[in-house]
Amino acid sequence: MTEPIVHEVVVIGSGPAGYTAALYTARADLKPIVFGSAIFVGGALTTTTEVENFPGFPDGIQGPDLMNNMRAQAERFGAVMIDDDIVAVDLTGDIKELTDTEGAVHRAKTVIVATGSGYRKLGLPREDELSGRGVSWCATCDGFFFRGKDIVVVGGGDTALEEATFLTRFANSVTIVHRRDTLRASKVMQARAQADPKISFAWNSEITEIQGTNRVSGVVLRDALTGTSRDLAVEGMFIAFGHDPRTELFTGQLGLDDAGYLKVDAPSTRTNLPGVFGAGDVVDHTYRQAITAAASGCQAALDAERHLATLAHESATASLTTA
Numbered sequence: 001m002t003e004p005i006v007h008e009v010v011v012i013g014s015g016p017a018g019y020t021a022a023l024y025t026a027r028a029d030l031k032p033i034v035f036g037s038a039i040f041v042g043g044a045l046t047t048t049t050e051v052e053n054f055p056g057f058p059d060g061i062q063g064p065d066l067m068n069n070m071r072a073q074a075e076r077f078g079a080v081m082i083d084d085d086i087v088a089v090d091l092t093g094d095i096k097e098l099t100d101t102e103g104a105v106h107r108a109k110t111v112i113v114a115t116g117s118g119y120r121k122l123g124l125p126r127e128d129e130l131s132g133r134g135v136s137w138c139a140t141c142d143g144f145f146f147r148g149k150d151i152v153v154v155g156g157g158d159t160a161l162e163e164a165t166f167l168t169r170f171a172n173s174v175t176i177v178h179r180r181d182t183l184r185a186s187k188v189m190q191a192r193a194q195a196d197p198k199i200s201f202a203w204n205s206e207i208t209e210i211q212g213t214n215r216v217s218g219v220v221l222r223d224a225l226t227g228t229s230r231d232l233a234v235e236g237m238f239i240a241f242g243h244d245p246r247t248e249l250f251t252g253q254l255g256l257d258d259a260g261y262l263k264v265d266a267p268s269t270r271t272n273l274p275g276v277f278g279a280g281d282v283v284d285h286t287y288r289q290a291i292t293a294a295a296s297g298c299q300a301a302l303d304a305e306r307h308l309a310t311l312a313h314e315s316a317t318a319s320l321t322t323a
Contacts, residue, residue: 007108008108009308011034015280016067016297017114033080043067043293054290087101092273113262120241130215137239139162150236152236154176158189168198216235
């Protein structure tokens, strides 16, 4: 009977974290297998247009091109990319077992989790269509493109107010749209936003429609108290009320914080289970940048490599002891 293949490394997820982890483990001759997802291949950057803040590209680069380049670089050194999802895992044993959508079980000594997080969306009909064309979920990524423009920020927490304050560096005006008449943000963030002459508030309001053909040209605001609607001419809409980490697959096995993000033993990327490491936005609810995700992918790869070296040393020592 043929022994099942046990891979040295399996990476779950793509994007900057997954592809960087794949690159580093491939260059270490660990022959990683990467499950990049059937839907989210390349991660969130595949839905963006110009990326101008990733080092090494002075003229900027399109998000999908950056991800394709990172993937090709990892493949050059032997990483095997599988555009499929892992739907079940058993990470508790020395040999980890991962099941794909076809029911095939893949075994590995180490697993790097780089499943990322998803932006919470409004659920409006044209929200995805106009993503990268005026609709954004990341002020630090896209704020530069809205210099001198009028924009809206949706949300009422710290994230929304921080994004709005940041965007005043570029925008002509920023309107914060909040469905209540009080903010959930910290007092210091509220005071900072309310003192900024570029920021105004649309209280008790929600956006019911995004206007524009090829780019955002305005939104329709509905007053929650009166039910009346009005048009607001803007060229940008930033949605800022949180992210959902993609960790459902690991509930009950890997440690998660109250927000559902993967817990790691910082500054390492080790999780609570030996041989399992976390990288990228699935562990990061503070920075969420492509460059920080790539950096943690590198860290996870190095941690996995060291873990495998320790296993090899322990196996060799045990063999000598029993010889």
